[in-house]
Amino acid sequence: MAMKFEKTGEGTYMLDVCGYVCPHPQIYCKKSLEKMSEGDVVEVILDNPSSVETITQMCDQVGNDILNKKTEGGKIYLKIKKG
Amino acid sequence: MENEEKRNKMWAFIITGAFILISLMYYKANVFYMYLIAYIWFGFAYGMMLQYGRFCFASASRDLFAAGVPRMAVGVLVALMFFSIIQATLASTNMSTFHPAPFGIHTLIAGLIFGVGMVLSGGCASGSLYKIGEGNMTSFLAAFFGLCIGQAVFVDVKWFDFLLPQKWITSAMAKGLPADKMTSSFDTYLAGYIWDQPVLQLSHTKTMTEALPGSLKYFVADSLLNTLIPAAIILVIIYAVYMRKGFIKKRAKQKGAPTGIGDDIAGIWNMITASKRTTLMGFLIGIVAGLHILVMKGMQIKFGVDNFGRLLTKMGYTNDVSIKGTVFDPGYWYITSQEGQFGAWILEKFGWNMHDNIFFGVNNGLPEPWRNPALWMSFGIIFGAMVMARLNNEYKFKLPKGELIAWGLIGGLLMGVGSRPALGCNIGAFFIRVAGGDPSGWLYGSGMVAGAFIGVKFFNWWSERKMAKEMEAF
Numbered sequence: 001m002a003m004k005f006e007k008t009g010e011g012t013y014m015l016d017v018c019g020y021v022c023p024h025p026q027i028y029c030k031k032s033l034e035k036m037s038e039g040d041v042v043e044v045i046l047d048n049p050s051s052v053e054t055i056t057q058m059c060d061q062v063g064n065d066i067l068n069k070k071t072e073g074g075k076i077y078l079k080i081k082k083g
Numbered sequence: 084m085e086n087e088e089k090r091n092k093m094w095a096f097i098i099t100g101a102f103i104l105i106s107l108m109y110y111k112a113n114v115f116y117m118y119l120i121a122y123i124w125f126g127f128a129y130g131m132m133l134q135y136g137r138f139c140f141a142s143a144s145r146d147l148f149a150a151g152v153p154r155m156a157v158g159v160l161v162a163l164m165f166f167s168i169i170q171a172t173l174a175s176t177n178m179s180t181f182h183p184a185p186f187g188i189h190t191l192i193a194g195l196i197f198g199v200g201m202v203l204s205g206g207c208a209s210g211s212l213y214k215i216g217e218g219n220m221t222s223f224l225a226a227f228f229g230l231c232i233g234q235a236v237f238v239d240v241k242w243f244d245f246l247l248p249q250k251w252i253t254s255a256m257a258k259g260l261p262a263d264k265m266t267s268s269f270d271t272y273l274a275g276y277i278w279d280q281p282v283l284q285l286s287h288t289k290t291m292t293e294a295l296p297g298s299l300k301y302f303v304a305d306s307l308l309n310t311l312i313p314a315a316i317i318l319v320i321i322y323a324v325y326m327r328k329g330f331i332k333k334r335a336k337q338k339g340a341p342t343g344i345g346d347d348i349a350g351i352w353n354m355i356t357a358s359k360r361t362t363l364m365g366f367l368i369g370i371v372a373g374l375h376i377l378v379m380k381g382m383q384i385k386f387g388v389d390n391f392g393r394l395l396t397k398m399g400y401t402n403d404v405s406i407k408g409t410v411f412d413p414g415y416w417y418i419t420s421q422e423g424q425f426g427a428w429i430l431e432k433f434g435w436n437m438h439d440n441i442f443f444g445v446n447n448g449l450p451e452p453w454r455n456p457a458l459w460m461s462f463g464i465i466f467g468a469m470v471m472a473r474l475n476n477e478y479k480f481k482l483p484k485g486e487l488i489a490w491g492l493i494g495g496l497l498m499g500v501g502s503r504p505a506l507g508c509n510i511g512a513f514f515i516r517v518a519g520g521d522p523s524g525w526l527y528g529s530g531m532v533a534g535a536f537i538g539v540k541f542f543n544w545w546s547e548r549k550m551a552k553e554m555e556a557f
Contacts, residue, residue, distance in 0.1 A: 002485075002549075003549060003553070004553070005550065005553040005554065006553075019481060019483075019484060019487070020487070021205035021206070021214065021219055021221045021222065021481075021487065022139070022141070022142060022145070022205045022206060023141075023142075023145050023146065023149050023150075023202065023205065023539070023542060024205075024542070024546065026146065026149060026150045026152075027149050027150070027542055027543065027546045028546055028549075028550070030149070030150050031546060031547065031550050032550070035550070035554065047479050047481060048219070049137065049217060049472070049475075049477040050137040050139060050142065050214070050217075053137045053154065053358060053360070053361065054137075054142065054146050054150055054152045054154065054155075055150075057152045057154050057357055057358055058150045058151065058152045060357070061151065061152065061326070061329055062151075062329070063329075071476060071477075073087065074218075074476075074477070074478065074479030075479075
């Protein structure tokens with residue numbers, strides 16, 4: 001089982017942590033954002049609802065914007081812009 | 084998408100309908116089963132609330148250390164505060180089923196082991212159950228192999244005899260228990276150490292009973308001193324360490340003027356209301372947990388018993404109960420002991436004698452799972468959470484793969500082991516005890532937080548390694 005953190009374009013990234021449970025999605029999300037530059041965007045794909053609540057508050061606290069959130073087929077897609 | 088929503092709703096109705104049907108069948112079989120039905124539906128309510136609020140005690144300390152997010156710590160503290168006021172009200176009217184636990188260093192050590200376990204497995208004891216309801220099979224591994232099987236094995240083996248001091252052995256022997264019920268290391272620990280430890284409930288201390296002879300002592304000692312003040316202090320510390328800097332910076336920018344104490348109060352309120360669903364569920368869980376105590380006490384009064392084992396005996400199920408005629412029947416929200424019973428029941432099917440120890444043979448009995456009230460509460464939590472997850476289209480069946488299998492198993496085993504020495508887990512040894520005025524709850528909680536810190540440190544190191552590998556390409 002592996003998480004995926006890929007660069008999908010200039011300033012855009014994708015973090016796939018499907019299958020992972022707490023606390024992995026939030027830890028990987030935090031570490032990914034730390035490695036990105038201001039203004040970069042990452043799409044986080046996860047299927048652990050509990051982590052979404054933590055990631056949302058984490059972004060709010062440090063000034064990252066959640067641009068989009070959708071749920072499809074039990075997967076949650078979060079688009080986060082590093083602030 | 085629409086089909087998926089319809090399917091989820093249908094499942095939610097099927098599960099709820101099945102639980103109603105089961106309750107009616109029990110009631111029809113014998114009116115005594117009302118006692119068990121109460122546990123089922125309180126479990127169901129806990130499950131729904133836990134899932135909706137993403138209410139996990141592991142997350143309370145773990146997310147603080149791992150992500151600097153206090154939402155769950157705040158939720159737990161809010162729940163504790165409300166629960167303690169209700170506990171005090173019930174105690175003052177002699178309607179409480181709460182009993183404090185032996186106080187000692189064992190509580191801190193057990194909390195530490197449990198704390199590491201809950202971070203590794205991804206959820207505390209109650210959190211693992213609600214996550215099973217979300218379809219998370221890593222939590223199933225943790226609950227089944229750790230809380231059920233691991234715990235049952237732990238209380239029945241002699242593997243830890245080498246750790247037992249002679250003093251404990253002598254003290255245990257002096258208790259005069261039947262030799263065929265005292266065979267494991269845990270038995271000697273229980274009879275030779277735990278039973279010799281003092282039990283402390285603030286409202287029952289000499290100082291408090293002298294100063295406040297009436298029912299006020301429950302509100303002042305158990306609620307205010309043991310819960311409300313410490314919880315408020317912890318809230319302020321969390322705000323100061325994790326939230327204040329960012330909030331005050333934002334506030335000063337908005338105001339264009341220096342900030343004062345009023346802004347800090349606004350900051351604390353902002354922290355409390357940051358995750359409305361978690362805080363709201365904290366409030367509701369506190370109230371429902373109190374109501375649960377009231378209902379169970381009412382059942383005991385209605386049937387004239389102090390334990391469900393007496394009713395099982397009246398119904399002729401004498402093999403279900405311990406030599407004291409009791410089964411595990413906490414009278415309030417509790418996890419782990421009933422999972423241990425379920426594990427022991429399974430092991431007995433494979434020829435393992437699980438009646439030859441104090442835990443099952445003397446104290447908790449080994450009822451058939453369908454006659455086990457506390458186990459029904461756990462099933463209620465799982466299926467209540469499943470209904471809520473289905474209604475919100477959040478249910479997803481996920482089999483654990485790779486490393487998660489290892490974390491689930493190791494974490495679950497540590498939780499199973501960590502919940503026995505202190506006679507409870509994050510619910511029974513922390514939440515219930517703190518709110519009930521027993522300071523040993525804080526000792527267990529401190530251990531849990533320290534254990535969570537160790538677990539987070541480990542996962543930080545682990546994920547950093549994996550991230551470095553992923554980022555080699557760019």
